[in-house]
Amino acid sequence: MRNEDLDPQRSRAEFALAMIEDLHWLGIRWSEGPDCGGPYGPYSQSERRAHYLEAWRRLRKGGFLYPCVCSRRDLAQAASAPNEADDEPVYPGTCRERKDMDEFTEPAGVNWRFRVPESEVVEFADLNLGRQRCVAGTNFDFGDFLVWRRDDVPAYQLAVVIDDAAMRITEVVRGADLLKSTARQLLLLRALGYAVPEYFHCDLVRGVAGVRLAKRHDALSIRHLRESGITPQQVLEMAGWP
Numbered sequence: 499m500r501n502e503d504l505d506p507q508r509s510r511a512e513f514a515l516a517m518i519e520d521l522h523w524l525g526i527r528w529s530e531g532p533d534c535g536g537p538y539g540p541y542s543q544s545e546r547r548a549h550y551l552e553a554w555r556r557l558r559k560g561g562f563l564y565p566c567v568c569s570r571r572d573l574a575q576a577a578s579a580p581n582e583a584d585d586e587p588v589y590p591g592t593c594r595e596r597k598d599m600d601e602f603t604e605p606a607g608v609n610w611r612f613r614v615p616e617s618e619v620v621e622f623a624d625l626n627l628g629r630q631r632c633v634a635g636t637n638f639d640f641g642d643f644l645v646w647r648r649d650d651v652p653a654y655q656l657a658v659v660i661d662d663a664a665m666r667i668t669e670v671v672r673g674a675d676l677l678k679s680t681a682r683q684l685l686l687l688r689a690l691g692y693a694v695p696e697y698f699h700c701d702l703v704r705g706v707a708g709v710r711l712a713k714r715h716d717a718l719s720i721r722h723l724r725e726s727g728i729t730p731q732q733v734l735e736m737a738g739w740p
């Protein structure tokens with residue numbers, strides 16, 4: 499169990515406690531996590547800054563990153579997983595050729611982007627959806643993406659790659675809305691010299707109107723179901739759990 503609580507605006511200790519409590523209620527158990535410890539802790543991202551900083555230094559030294567001074571407008575989503583409706587916009591590469599990188603010895607104060615290899619094809623075999631293919635580059639599927647925000651928060655893409663490697667994750671199961679993120683993360687894994695895990699992207703669970711479930715849409719939460727008197731078994735049946 500990993501608590502992805504990097505965004506200070508959206509992460510509160512009581513949310514993490516409620517999540518753990520709801521999952522326990524549902525009958526889900528784990529052998530490592532913020533509540534029980536384990537060999538690869540800490541398990542809350544907010545306590546793992548040293549790992550991300552070390553990776554930032556290595557990537558910067560290797561010439562994979564550059565500082566970006568573009569407006570905050572496109573940054574709102576960077577610390578959380580992008581989704582199908584608002585995948586990180588393709589960055590046009592405005593700051594790519596800046597020559598002042600040496601002025602920034604710490605990540606804070608400017609945005610840091612990963613320089614993607616222009617028009618390189620990124621492919622992987624998804625365990626559920628089969629062969630996947632993305633093209634990196636400004637005119638293709640994704641541009642130079644954020645790895646660290648100006649307000650000193652490591653971006654989702656960087657944090658999960660570092661944690662997956664450090665926690666010896668061998669299989670990543672997540673929603674199909676993150677297929678393009680996987681292509682970005684494969685580039686990060688290669689730059690850092692980490693082993694590539696296997697990926698299984700599953701269809702999203704949707705609400706009655708066909709809209710993806712999301713906290714910001716006030717979607718039906720486990721807590722909500724629990725309070726309405728439904729049993730854990732009924733929730734698992736609704737979700738198609740075998």
Ligand SMILES: [Zn+2]
Pocket residue numbers: 565566567568591592593594
């Ligand atoms: Zn820029």
